[in-house]
Amino acid sequence: MKISNINKLALSILTVLQCSSVANADDYSGNNAKHMYSAIKGKPWKEPQNTHAAVNNPAHYAWRLFVAVNWPANENNCRADRRKRLGDDGLASWEVWQTREETFLEGAQKPANWKKGCRDENFYTFPAGDYTVAVDEAVRLNKKAYNYIRDNRLYSLDEQERLAKKGVKDIDFPLGAKEVKAGWVTITEEDKSRYHWMEKVEDGKTTIYGLSAFHVMSKDLPNWFWATFEHVDNESRWPAVYPEHFQGWTVPSFDSAACPADDLQCNKIPEGYGIEGTKWANYRLRGTQSTFVDNRGEPTILANSHLEGFLDQESMSCTTCHAMAVKGAEGESMPISIVTGEVNPQGLPIGHVGALDPKIFRNALGEEVPYVGLDYVWTLRNAQREK
Numbered sequence: 001m002k003i004s005n006i007n008k009l010a011l012s013i014l015t016v017l018q019c020s021s022v023a024n025a026d027d028y029s030g031n032n033a034k035h036m037y038s039a040i041k042g043k044p045w046k047e048p049q050n051t052h053a054a055v056n057n058p059a060h061y062a063w064r065l066f067v068a069v070n071w072p073a074n075e076n077n078c079r080a081d082r083r084k085r086l087g088d089d090g091l092a093s094w095e096v097w098q099t100r101e102e103t104f105l106e107g108a109q110k111p112a113n114w115k116k117g118c119r120d121e122n123f124y125t126f127p128a129g130d131y132t133v134a135v136d137e138a139v140r141l142n143k144k145a146y147n148y149i150r151d152n153r154l155y156s157l158d159e160q161e162r163l164a165k166k167g168v169k170d171i172d173f174p175l176g177a178k179e180v181k182a183g184w185v186t187i188t189e190e191d192k193s194r195y196h197w198m199e200k201v202e203d204g205k206t207t208i209y210g211l212s213a214f215h216v217m218s219k220d221l222p223n224w225f226w227a228t229f230e231h232v233d234n235e236s237r238w239p240a241v242y243p244e245h246f247q248g249w250t251v252p253s254f255d256s257a258a259c260p261a262d263d264l265q266c267n268k269i270p271e272g273y274g275i276e277g278t279k280w281a282n283y284r285l286r287g288t289q290s291t292f293v294d295n296r297g298e299p300t301i302l303a304n305s306h307l308e309g310f311l312d313q314e315s316m317s318c319t320t321c322h323a324m325a326v327k328g329a330e331g332e333s334m335p336i337s338i339v340t341g342e343v344n345p346q347g348l349p350i351g352h353v354g355a356l357d358p359k360i361f362r363n364a365l366g367e368e369v370p371y372v373g374l375d376y377v378w379t380l381r382n383a384q385r386e387k
């Protein structure tokens with residue numbers, strides 16, 4: 001064996017060792033957090049793509065992503081504005097990303113190119129005006145994610161079916177693709193300083209919306225890197241005001257960037273990110289996810305009490321639920337249900353957790369259905385029929 005091959009072998013063994021020891025890095029990384037953080041430092045306004053950080057220091061990486069995507073935007077070029085400072089008024093960077101509505105057009109027309117979309121007069125979609133879950137979810141795609149969908153015509157349901165028919169097993173978004181899902185709540189003038197907010201005037205009446213929930217998925221790993229953030233008011237304030245929509249934090253947070261290793265739900269922001277003193281200091285990382293199970297084989301759980309509040313939070317797993325995003329060679333989008341059919345004592349639907357049972361991808365006769373896997377991107381269910 002040549003030297004270079006031996007080196008390669010050593011490297012691959014190292015990689016395997018690394019991977020197996022960090023499956024549950026969130027609980028583990030307290031000691032080397034400083035060291036890891038230096039590895040993920042960069043220009044704060046720049047969207048990071050850092051697989052190493054995603055695997056080895058997920059909580060720090062989640063906050064690094066949070067700062068970048070919430071960096072104030074330049075509305076002319078649909079990018080982060082490096083001259084602005086975190087917490088400045090105006091749209092955040094993710095709010096000039098392409099929306100779901102701009103991506104999946106009537107008749108599966110080809111959506112506009114990136115820059116044009118951002119300059120469009122009415123490119124900004126307001127929340128529907130209702131703080132309930134489904135109605136107000138805002139889904140946005142960064143340039144890499146959007147262009148992948150656009151270039152591969154995945155905005156067309158017929159194209160998805162053609163892939164399934166051809167036997168394509170999985171599509172594969174490029175490294176650096178990112179997507180977010182946001183939830184809003186109606187707030188008052190006094191709340192503004194504690195929220196990222198926007199105003200909508202309708203029939204002479206102004207409604208103020210505060211950002212209450214924020215999901216991020218980032219293609220750093222084959223099954224993506226997942227993180228979710230919530231405004232602190234979701235823990236108990238909104239459940240008291242809107243008990244029908246907010247269940248509170250029924251699953252614990254875990255944040256090894258802000259908290260000591262023995263108290264991962266300390267309910268703080270991390271130091272060193274420039275968050276202190278800004279509106280963003282009122283947001284919390286509820287946790288991150290990059291594997292289906294932990295080091296003990298237990299399913300990993302992660303939920304946002306607003307965005308998954310209409311479901312049983314204890315049985316929510318970003319990776320597991322999103323892995324069920326597939327399309328068959330015919331029929332509707334979403335052939336596989338995101339819930340099991342059972343409900344919890346409150347009557348909220350229970351979801352799938354942990355590694356998926358291969359049976360759910362088979363038909364009643366136990367035969368494999370030729371689904372094309374949509375690479376965890378559920379919003380592709382909004383693809384349209386060609387005219």
Ligand code: HEC
Binds near residue numbers: 140180216227377
């Ligand atoms: C029970 C199923 C389920 C769970 C659990 C779940 N999601 Fe989703 N998610 C969905 C569905 C369905 C959509 C599609 C919304 C749409 O039609 O645009 C979605 C959309 C998203 C999007 C927009 C991009 C995309 O894939 O469509 C992001 C980002 C996202 N979810 C992140 C998360 C994160 C982070 C978690 C874990 C904290 C999570 N989700 C948990 C079902 C789920």
